[in-house]
Amino acid sequence: MKLHEASQTTARGKDKERLKGLTSYAKKACELAVRKKNGCLYEHIRWGEAFVVVYSVSDRHSFHEAQELLGQLAKLKLPSYYTSLLLGNKRDLDHSRQICVDDGQELSLQFGCQFYEVSAAENFAGVSLAFQSLLREARSVQLLKALPIRRKLGVNSVSKVLGNIFGKNSKGDRKKRPSLSI
Numbered sequence: 055m056k057l058h059e060a061s062q063t064t065a066r067g068k069d070k071e072r073l074k075g076l077t078s079y080a081k082k083a084c085e086l087a088v089r090k091k092n093g094c095l096y097e098h099i100r101w102g103e104a105f106v107v108v109y110s111v112s113d114r115h116s117f118h119e120a121q122e123l124l125g126q127l128a129k130l131k132l133p134s135y136y137t138s139l140l141l142g143n144k145r146d147l148d149h150s151r152q153i154c155v156d157d158g159q160e161l162s163l164q165f166g167c168q169f170y171e172v173s174a175a176e177n178f179a180g181v182s183l184a185f186q187s188l189l190r191e192a193r194s195v196q197l198l199k200a201l202p203i204r205r206k207l208g209v210n211s212v213s214k215v216l217g218n219i220f221g222k223n224s225k226g227d228r229k230k231r232p233s234l235s236i
């Protein structure tokens with residue numbers, strides 16, 4: 055039973071008892087769907103190493119969902135063990151845009167992921183480039199993970215020294231990731 059079917063019954067105003075039953079059934083079905091979705095999601099997050107989170111630039115709700123998903127990823131995985139890409143899709147729908155590029159960029163900075171705005175409908179190449187960029191980074195992360203611990207420490211120390219030299223080590227500095235509209 056879908057929620058809109060339950061509300062149509064309301065409009066008719068008949069058989070209140072039946073309506074009560076339908077509404078509670080619909081509610082239960084929704085709760086179940088959410089639980090199922092989250093259960094499955096948890097499994098995917100557990101084994102995944104690279105994640106693409108997509109929202110539509112013309113749908114604020116999808117942007118909030120993307121935000122939640124990135125939050126769950128950050129909670130469930132260690133930062134150095136996965137790579138993520140935030141994709142703002144449907145950039146061709148400029149007239150009905152609800153999320154600006156800066157909002158997407160800000161969210162990607164908050165969660166340290168790559169960010170691109172694309173239009174799957176208009177330009178397949180853009181989507182492809184974004185995925186390639188994610189895979190490149192995911193491969194580098196895997197290679198780094200495979201290095202012996204001593205070598206890994208060496209890499210960290212070198213980047214720390216470089217950071218100190220170029221004054222990029224203050225806490226307020228957030229790492230800027232590649233991002234553009236493609």
Ligand SMILES: Nc1nc2c(ncn2[C@@H]2O[C@H](COP(=O)(O)OP(=O)(O)OP(=O)(O)O)[C@@H](O)[C@H]2O)c(=O)[nH]1
Nearest residue numbers: 110113116143144145146147172173174175176177
């Ligand atoms: N204008 C435009 N439409 C798109 C774009 N990408 C997908 N669509 C359309 O959006 C609709 C939903 O696309 P789906 O591929 O079914 O994606 P979905 O994840 O089910 O997305 P939603 O139904 O929007 O939640 C379809 O009608 C697509 O043709 C895009 O970049 N631009």
